[in-house]
Each structure stands twice: as structure tokens, then as C-alpha cells.
Amino acid sequence: MTLGELIGPEARLPARWADLPIAGLAADSRQVEPGYLFAALPGVNTDGARFVAAALERGAAAILTADGATLPQTDVPVVTDTDPRRLLALIAARFYGLQPATEVAVTGTNGKTSVASSVRQLWAGQGFQAASLGTVGVVTPTGTQTLRHTTPDPIELHTLLAALARDGVTHLALEASSHGLQQRRIDGVHLAAGAFTNISRDHMDYHATFEDYFAQKLRLFRALLPKGAVAVVDVDGEGGDRVAAEARARGLDVITVGRAGETFRLLSDEIDGFAQTLVIEHEGKRHEVRLPLVGGFQASNALVAAGLCLATGGQADDVLPLLADLKGARGRLDLAGTAKDGAPIFIDYAHTPDALAKALDALRPYVESRLLVVFGCGGDRDKGKRPQMGAAAVEKADVAIVTDDNSRGEEPAQIRREILAAAPGAAEIGDRGEAIAQAIAMLRRGDVLLVAGKGHETGQTVGTTVIPFSDHDAVSAALGNEAKFG
């Protein structure tokens, strides 16, 4: 494609540059090849403008950068923009061309992966070639490809979207993380609908204030969904009312779900073993469905997923019965095993104070004796979560064991200390496998164990090394079973 075609109407380009062919795109100078457009973007650690000379040396044919950036003298076209990350996303969409015909994005602090996975399954149940893209990777009818990020950067994202469309995928649900929204990673995606689950504390290492964090989530509804698109909102979730109000004010169609929902109103939700029976009202008609998942929040997520199906042309009579066949996303209140006295062991990805509290609340009805929890907090991430998660654990569980999660560049013992400072009575076992084994050894009839924080993860990141580790394998090993996963 030519530079003129890629830049489109968003930026003014002198006519003499319009026909310049562009061979590829890179936002990292080390990935530039001859003929590429290099996007020199200001970042958290450094400024891509510092690497323009390196990109030119590698054969960059054009530069995209921020207005006012200081660059070395060059003869190649330099396109500047007030929002170069957004322009890069639009350029990437044009460069890679194809996208699945029907795409939806899910945002919120907790529940994005679960909703995206459920929408994919519900679409598949309606006969569509469906995929999901997010924390657990790209899941298609033919397999799973892991990703480094929940929401990939626009160059990687549009490469993936084009490949999915070429493979015949017509329906895609993608997770929009707050980092992804703030960094404009999905600004080039053609969205038919967006969903909001809830908001609570997370990522305060990256966002300056909670309001700033919320504002990034709201970008999906304020800036990204085009007129005529649908906003699906869990109005039982924290922040849901505000999102619904803003979406309405912008003229979007709004589908609300939950006990307070208007489109899918949850009339009742009764536990039925490791499942729940939901009665849902839609346009005056009651639907009863047995959702084979544990926890009230999984019912909330399922309704958001059903709302997204409605938003993309599905009928309630077709979609709601399909909830009965949903499989939980891996590591989301996942029954991973049973101890010899019958105590169930759940693995969950709760890594925020709200998620940990909700996961423990969801398991309490199954407890006849004690609720045990093994959890830790990641390093180089929001430190304020640590005491809050410690406090939630000792408030909601009977036995709390603080262990390690990905410590990354931090001292694991210090992370544990910060959790334990607000978790009086909690035990400390640094080695995660050992903590899980000891918790399982403690289990007696009537107990329930929650292993929280890593969910589907298959590695423990210590420094920059990823040591193979999976909570599923650790549980299996402690139960004396063969490791099944990992």
C-alpha cells in the first residue's frame, strides 16, 4: 500500500509523498525492515523518537510520530499527529485490511476473559465461525494461540484479525484492557458492540487515579463504538449505571443485564450443585436455564455474553438455552480436583481485591467447615492491591495462606510482607507448589480450597525468567495424580 492510502484523511500529507510504497509497519525500531513505516511513539520508559536514527539505518521509508517530536534530520517523509498511537491503529487496520465481519469488545476490571469465551461459545452454538482474543490467547474453532498481552498492540492485533478473517472466522469477541484502550490498541477495530462488566481497583501503577482508569474503560463507549453500535452493560456491576448513562447520552443502543437489567433481567439465581438455575426475563417472557458454572459473578458474565449475542443479531429464544452448555474459561472458578475427604479445590484467576472477595463469597455456600485460600500478588504491578487482598482473604476465608505469584522484578518476601501487613493470622509459605500441597494436606470433610491469582497461567515469572508452573499441575501433584496440564 502507499503512504497516502495508509494515512487516509486523518493527517495531511504533501502530495509528493502520497505514492510512496510502504512494505510493513513497526513501532519498535528493532523490528524495522527496508521500506517500513516506523511509528516513533512516546512511551512509559522511553520515547520512540530516540530510535528514529536506528530505524532509518534499518531502511525505514517513513516515520510517524507525535507533534513536536525532536527527530534527526532525514529525507524520508515524517508524518506527525497529536495522537500518533490512534493514527497507527487506523493505519494498521488499513494495512492488514481484513477483519472478521462481526466484532465486539469487552471491558471492565473483572470478567472480560469469561465474557469473551462465553460469547464465542454462544456464537458457535448459533452456527457461526467464532473466535475470542484476550488473556488466554486467540481461541478459534481449530485451536488456541497464546498472546503476550490481553489486548495486543495494533500491528500484532490487525495481523491476527486479518488471519482470522482469511480463515473464515466471521465473529470475534476481544478483550479491551485499560492499557489497551489508553494506548489506542483497538482504535482500528470495526466494532458492532461493546460490553462493560464492572470496575474496581486494579492497575493503579499505570493509571494516575481511579477516575483516569475508569475514563480509559469509558473510551470504548465514548470514542470507539460508532453510532448505531450497541453497548451491553451489567448494571449490577460497580460503575454499570454510569456506563449505561454515558452510552445512552451518546446515542448508542443500550442493552442492560442483571438483577437491575432491563433487557435480560435476572429474576432469580439458585445454586444447584456446582451449577445454578437462572430465571431470566426478556420482553415479558421468562426463561429458565441451568448454567453449569459456580458463582453469582459467572451468571452476571453469562448474561453480558448473551447480551452481546442479542446485540449482534441473535434471538433470546435461541441464545438463552445455549447458556446450559457453557464451559467456564480455564482457571475461572474451575473445579480442579477433590481431596480424599471430598473437599473441592477450585482454581481462580482472582488477582484484585474485589475478585478475591467475590470468589470467596461464591464458594462460601459450599463450605460446611472451613474455607481455605492460597494466594499471592504479582510484582511490578499495583502495590496498593496487596494489603487490600490480604484483608479480603482474612475477612472472607477461615484459613489464608500467602504465597508467591509472579514476583517479576521485586523481592518476593517483600511482596508477601505487604500482603501480610493487612492479613493478621494468615500463614506464609513462599513456594507456591508447597503452599498448595500444604493447604491440600489440611483439607478435611466439609472444607473448600480456593487457589487464587494464576488461573490459566503456565509459568511463574521470577525476575525475567519464566519457570514452568501451573496451579492445575500443582493441585494434581499434591493429590497424587499425574499432572494433566501445563
Ligand SMILES: CC(=O)N[C@H]1[C@@H](OP(=O)(O)OP(=O)(O)OC[C@H]2O[C@@H](n3ccc(=O)[nH]c3=O)[C@H](O)[C@@H]2O)O[C@H](CO)[C@@H](O)[C@@H]1O[C@H](C)C(=O)N[C@@H](C)C(=O)N[C@H](CCC(=O)O)C(=O)O
Ligand atoms: C505499560 C505498557 O503497557 N507498556 C506497553 C507500551 O510500551 P511503551 O510504549 O510505554 O514502551 P517504552 O519502553 O516506553 O518504549 C517507547 C517506544 O519506544 C520503542 N522502542 C524502544 C526500544 C528500542 O530499542 N526501540 C524502540 O523503537 C518501543 O517499541 C515503544 O514503541 O507499548 C508496548 C508496545 O505496544 C507494550 O509492549 C508495552 O507493554 C508492556 C510490555 C506491558 O507489560 N504491558 C502490560 C502492563 C499490559 O499492557 N497489560 C494489559 C492489561 C492486562 C490486564 O488486563 O490485567 C494487557 O492488555 O495485556
Ligand SMILES: Nc1ncnc2c1ncn2[C@@H]1O[C@H](COP(=O)(O)OP(=O)(O)OP(=O)(O)O)[C@@H](O)[C@H]1O
Ligand atoms: N463479573 C465479575 N465480577 C467480579 N469478579 C469477577 C467477575 N468475573 C470474573 N471475576 C473474577 O475475576 C477473575 C478474572 O476473570 P476474567 O479472567 O474473566 O477477567 P478479566 O477481566 O479478563 O481479567 P484480566 O484483566 O486479568 O485478564 C475471575 O477469576 C474471578 O475471580
Ligand SMILES: N[C@H](CCC[C@H](N)C(=O)O)C(=O)O
Ligand atoms: N494481566 C494481569 C494479570 C495478573 C495476574 C497475576 N498472576 C499477577 O501476576 O499479578 C496483570 O498483568 O496485572
Ligand SMILES: [Mg+2]
Ligand atoms: Mg482477561
